[in-house]
Amino acid sequence: MLIAHMADTHLGYRQYNLSEREEDFYNAMHRAVDRIIEIGCDAVIHSGDLFEESKPSVRALINVRDAIERLAEEGIKFIAIAGNHDIVLRKDAIPPHALYKKIIFLTPKNPTYVYEDIFFAGLPYHSKAHSSVLLKYLQKLSIKANNYKRRILILHQAISKYFDLNYEIEFGDLPKNFHYYAMGHIHNRIVDRYGLGYLAYPGSLEIWKTSEIDDYKKHGKGFFVFNVEEMKIDKIDLEPRKFIRIVLDGEKYLRGVENPKCEPGAVVELKIKCKPENYSRIYEKILRDLKNALHIVIRREDKDSAKEIVIENRSIDELEREIIEEYMKGYSKKEIDFAVNILKYLKKGDIEEAKAFAEEFFDKLLNHEKSEKKVTAKAGNIKARTLDDFI
Numbered sequence: 204m205l206i207a208h209m210a211d212t213h214l215g216y217r218q219y220n221l222s223e224r225e226e227d228f229y230n231a232m233h234r235a236v237d238r239i240i241e242i243g244c245d246a247v248i249h250s251g252d253l254f255e256e257s258k259p260s261v262r263a264l265i266n267v268r269d270a271i272e273r274l275a276e277e278g279i280k281f282i283a284i285a286g287n288h289d290i291v292l293r294k295d296a297i298p299p300h301a302l303y304k305k306i307i308f309l310t311p312k313n314p315t316y317v318y319e320d321i322f323f324a325g326l327p328y329h330s331k332a333h334s335s336v337l338l339k340y341l342q343k344l345s346i347k348a349n350n351y352k353r354r355i356l357i358l359h360q361a362i363s364k365y366f367d368l369n370y371e372i373e374f375g376d377l378p379k380n381f382h383y384y385a386m387g388h389i390h391n392r393i394v395d396r397y398g399l400g401y402l403a404y405p406g407s408l409e410i411w412k413t414s415e416i417d418d419y420k421k422h423g424k425g426f427f428v429f430n431v432e433e434m435k436i437d438k439i440d441l442e443p444r445k446f447i448r449i450v451l452d453g454e455k456y457l458r459g460v461e462n463p464k465c466e467p468g469a470v471v472e473l474k475i476k477c478k479p480e481n482y483s484r485i486y487e488k489i490l491r492d493l494k495n496a497l498h499i500v501i502r503r504e505d506k507d508s509a510k511e512i513v514i515e516n517r518s519i520d521e522l523e524r525e526i527i528e529e530y531m532k533g534y535s536k537k538e539i540d541f542a543v544n545i546l547k548y549l550k551k552g553d554i555e556e557a558k559a560f561a562e563e564f565f566d567k568l569l570n571h572e573k574s575e576k577k578v579t580a581k582a583g584n585i586k587a588r589t590l591d592d593f594i
């Protein structure tokens with residue numbers, strides 16, 4: 204029997220508030236489903252964080268529905284647990300997974316499922332404060348597991364060995380009589396020996412945080428396929444959105460010594476060290492040189508004060524606005540807004556739109572000035588009166 208194991212799909216996540224990034228996460232899920240069908244898997248395990256939130260958008264719900272239905276049409280089971288992102292903490296609240304009759308959703312009330320001769324046990328994410336509760340559940344499941352030949356445990360937890368800063372379970376505290384530990388939560392790809400077989404984190408399908416770039420370069424992104432009879436794991440790679448990390452010396456960059464490039468559509472994490480007075484010129488050059496990027500995250504380090512200013516979630520639009528603001532110091536917000544908008548139309552080559560926008564802007568401005576003059580004229584009249592007029 205072939206079992207696909209995935210986790211941390213975070214569907215509905217809109218990274219950098221970009222619709223392209225939201226779509227990337229859906230597409231990754233659908234590509235994974237394509238591969239699972241191609242390979243001919245019998246079941247899929249999802250080890251938590253199927254959704255980004257416990258109250259997903261309709262778009263995210265529809266994408267999961269489509270994925271589940273495609274698997275169901277091929278007779279492929281979908282077994283899932285809740286992760287820390289899609290868990291509902293309020294008592295009696297219903298998690299989004301409950302919408303789909305075809306998801307075999309393992310919970311503390313119904314933690315097991317048997318398919319052919321394989322025993323699946325799974326529990327939702329437990330925070331560190333509840334780890335003793337989790338360990339008690341695990342003891343019970345471990346005893347039950349002994350009645351079956353092949354046993355798989357599904358959890359969404361950080362384990363001390365791989366995440367020593369913030370973990371909920373000590374490595375050795377997991378029961379030792381399972382053949383496959385289908386883990387989720389850590390977004391890196393990990394395969395280790397444990398118990399009677401393997402402990403595996405497939406990681407996320409897309410880069411959810413830039414801190415995942417290093418592991419992605421080493422291990423790729425995707426899911427695993429576990430062959431139960433042969434006790435073998437296959438790594439299936441998917442192509443996530445490209446993320447590039449660039450470190451720049453600002454002054455060298457301005458002199459043309461450094462020449463950063465980026466592939467079309469990539470997300471760029473850019474570290475710049477430079478003197479504050481050169482920021483705007485550097486930004487301007489970056490916009491030209493990296494115009495292919497989908498998004499640029501800038502971390503700039505001030506050479507004089509040696510402090511790092513992190514500018515996260517910065518879109519090209521926002522960068523452009525910053526440059527315009529620097530050039531238009533002393534102008535009002537309205538005037539800066541006008542310049543930003545007119546530039547957008549001109550960049551698109553939309554002269555008619557730009558004209559219409561400019562006319563509307565100046566019409567409003569003139570009308571506003573007229574009414575302001577009226578007000579000052581009135582105020583002037585009042586000033587001209589003597590105190591006697593008011594008594």
Ligand SMILES: [Mn+2]
Nearest residue numbers: 211252286388
């Ligand atoms: Mn996650």
